[in-house]
Amino acid sequence: MVRFADVYKSYDNGTKALKGIDLRIDDGEFVFLVGPSGSGKSTVVKLITAEVRPTDGKMLVNGFNFSNLRTSQIPRLRRTLGVVFQDFRLIENMTVYENVAFAMRVIGEGSKRIRERVPIMLELVGLSHKAKRYPRELSGGEQQRVSIARALVNNPRIIIADEPTGNLDPTRSREIMGLLKKINELGTTIIAVTHESAIVNSFAKRVIALDGGKIVHDGSGGYYQV
Amino acid sequence: MKGHNFIYFLKEGIKGIFVHGFMSFAAVSVIVACLLITGSFALVALNVNVLIDEAKASNEILAFVDDSLSDTEALALTSKIYQVPNVLTAEFITRDEALEDYYAELGEDADEILVGITGEDLRHRYRVQVVDLELADETATALERLDGIGSVRYSQDLSDATLSMQKALNVICYILAAILVLVSVFIIANTVKLATMDRREEIAIMKMVGATNAFIRWPFVVQGSLLGVTGGIIAYFAQWGVYSYLTRALADYIGGSGFIEFLGFGEFAFPLLIVFLAAGLLVGVLGGILTIRKFMKV
Numbered sequence: 001m002v003r004f005a006d007v008y009k010s011y012d013n014g015t016k017a018l019k020g021i022d023l024r025i026d027d028g029e030f031v032f033l034v035g036p037s038g039s040g041k042s043t044v045v046k047l048i049t050a051e052v053r054p055t056d057g058k059m060l061v062n063g064f065n066f067s068n069l070r071t072s073q074i075p076r077l078r079r080t081l082g083v084v085f086q087d088f089r090l091i092e093n094m095t096v097y098e099n100v101a102f103a104m105r106v107i108g109e110g111s112k113r114i115r116e117r118v119p120i121m122l123e124l125v126g127l128s129h130k131a132k133r134y135p136r137e138l139s140g141g142e143q144q145r146v147s148i149a150r151a152l153v154n155n156p157r158i159i160i161a162d163e164p165t166g167n168l169d170p171t172r173s174r175e176i177m178g179l180l181k182k183i184n185e186l187g188t189t190i191i192a193v194t195h196e197s198a199i200v201n202s203f204a205k206r207v208i209a210l211d212g213g214k215i216v217h218d219g220s221g222g223y224y225q226v
Numbered sequence: 227m228k229g230h231n232f233i234y235f236l237k238e239g240i241k242g243i244f245v246h247g248f249m250s251f252a253a254v255s256v257i258v259a260c261l262l263i264t265g266s267f268a269l270v271a272l273n274v275n276v277l278i279d280e281a282k283a284s285n286e287i288l289a290f291v292d293d294s295l296s297d298t299e300a301l302a303l304t305s306k307i308y309q310v311p312n313v314l315t316a317e318f319i320t321r322d323e324a325l326e327d328y329y330a331e332l333g334e335d336a337d338e339i340l341v342g343i344t345g346e347d348l349r350h351r352y353r354v355q356v357v358d359l360e361l362a363d364e365t366a367t368a369l370e371r372l373d374g375i376g377s378v379r380y381s382q383d384l385s386d387a388t389l390s391m392q393k394a395l396n397v398i399c400y401i402l403a404a405i406l407v408l409v410s411v412f413i414i415a416n417t418v419k420l421a422t423m424d425r426r427e428e429i430a431i432m433k434m435v436g437a438t439n440a441f442i443r444w445p446f447v448v449q450g451s452l453l454g455v456t457g458g459i460i461a462y463f464a465q466w467g468v469y470s471y472l473t474r475a476l477a478d479y480i481g482g483s484g485f486i487e488f489l490g491f492g493e494f495a496f497p498l499l500i501v502f503l504a505a506g507l508l509v510g511v512l513g514g515i516l517t518i519r520k521f522m523k524v
Contacts, residue, residue: 049434078436091428102428106437110230153434 001027002158002191003050007057009043009213017043019213020057025191026158030184033193042212045162048191049081050074062074062157066137074149079107081144082151082159086166088143090135095145096122097131103150121149125179141172148179158189172201184199231441239448242421250453253417257457257509258464260406261502265465267402271395273489276394287362289369293413300350302417303374307352310372312365318355319394321345324437358409364456368426403421407509410457414450421449422517447514458502466491 004023010016018040027029035041046052048061049070059066059213062080064073074204090099100121104114125145132181135143146163161180177199179190183192194200200207209217243250288458289307290301300318307316319327329336354369356362366380421427432442473488 072438075433075438077437078434081436083434089427089431102431103435105234105400106432106435106441108228108231108441110228150435 001025001060001062001189002028003060004044004047004057004070005058007047008055009040009047009052009061010055011052013180017213018047020056021213021215023208023215023218025158026188027189028184028187030190030203030205031192032203032205032207033191033210034195034197034200034207035216036195039210040213041210041215045160045191045193046082047108048082048158048160050077059169075107079154080157082145082154082156082161084144084151084164085162088135088140088147088167090143090146090150092135094139095132095134096127099135100149100153101147103153107154109154117153118149121153124147124152124183139172141175144168144172144176145179148176148183152183152188158191159183161190161192163193163195165194167198170198174202177203235444235448238445239452241244242418242445242449243452245424245448246417246420249417249420249496252454253413254457254460256413257410257454257506258461260410261458261505262464262468263401264399264406265461265498265502266468267395267399269465269469269489269494271392271399272494274395275394276489278389285367286350287354287356287369287378287380289354289372290376291353291377292374293349295350295352295374299374303352306372306374307354307369312358313354313369314355314357316355319351319353321348321350324348324351333410335415346447357367363494373423407505410434410454410509411516414453415517418446418514418517419451422446443515443518446518448509449505450510450512450514450517452510454506454508454513455503456506457502457510460505461506462499462502465502 002023002025004021007018007021007023008016009018021040021044023044033041033044043052045140047059048063049131050066053069061077064077064080069077074130091102094102097118100118101114104117119128122131126149127142127149130138131141131167135146138146144167148159148161148164159180165176165181168176173196180190180192181203204220206220207217208215248497270408280488289301297320304316304318307313323341325343325345325348328340352369354365356365362380366378368379369375429442469491477488
């Protein structure tokens, strides 16, 4: 669950990235966040993951109130989120299995639980047969599926997919979006950041459009042309 | 800390050491060199301290009783002497006892040297030991001023020279230790930094999935500590070899006169091991923490 109330964000260099945003994303929703470069999409993602803090306004993410969020609470907040990036960000010298297990290991999960859960995630994304491969041996679409398995493995409430299909051809893109839809149907909230209208239009989902740091459209029914 | 986390930190720490083997080798070498240099000076200082303590024990003031005093009056001076500040003990020695002491000291040559001398030719005396050697000068003067004390004999050469040497050695040890700790921390920090560079992506992912700062920091602290402790252990054995060799060589050179006796390595081996390990651990942990600190923001 995400709530933004009159949120402003200015960076040290003077850029006003967000100019008073009101936003509400409920549990279980599938939301597209669209807009041209510089519209403030990335800032919204960074705010949700607490990479940056709002300059003004109120924020609530998965029960964490940003008005009094201590630095020591940020890891706890992030465990309720899974993030998928355009460039996959897999660790090159780890196998597919190890990449997914790594996300569990570094939040202190025990080996037994890791051995139980990682295979389930790999099965969900259809990569059980490639568990022992390294990222360089996989196609772009497969790498992105590993990245989704990693984002999912700690059972987050929200998955934020930041341009998840940016490096993929249309067929692979549809596969990835189909996978995200499946995950959403299993109960996880999905926030997909994209500027690809074809993808947005093929899913009848809620679309939030940003431009110049403001929300210019919030509704379902395809890509909002700015 | 959970057991599986500890194993993970240890594994990652060891991995960090071997990924940059040469740098790790350099870091351990520098720690060994630093500990060896500081340790050698400290051991010289330790030996000097022991020698000085022995010298202090034998460093005494002889206060000669005025000839005009009777035996009883001479003995009665004891309480007055004890009233002088800084006096630890005052032992009354009669003329005859003094002569016996001379005989004992001179051994075979005594009869020849002391021919014709009797107890009557000597004076009663007090052998005075002081609490603080540095104030011995003042104590000697105060004793000399006492009624009934004719003169005082006291060699201040040993105290002044040895005390200033002892002080200088101690100061050198502290300065060396401080400089070498800094050098060691710097080199460990740089070694750990190479590991963090390699793993920037990993650290970013760890943060993204919600690893705590402590969790991210541990492998690097373990890496630094392992380097430091390895350095400490190697330095200990190197110090053992160097010390044993040098003391043997010096003893041979002096000719076994028994004039100076060095401490055996065994007498301080365990404390030295503890100090070296602790120093290694300290610089290791510091090096690890300093490096990783800047990655901890966000």
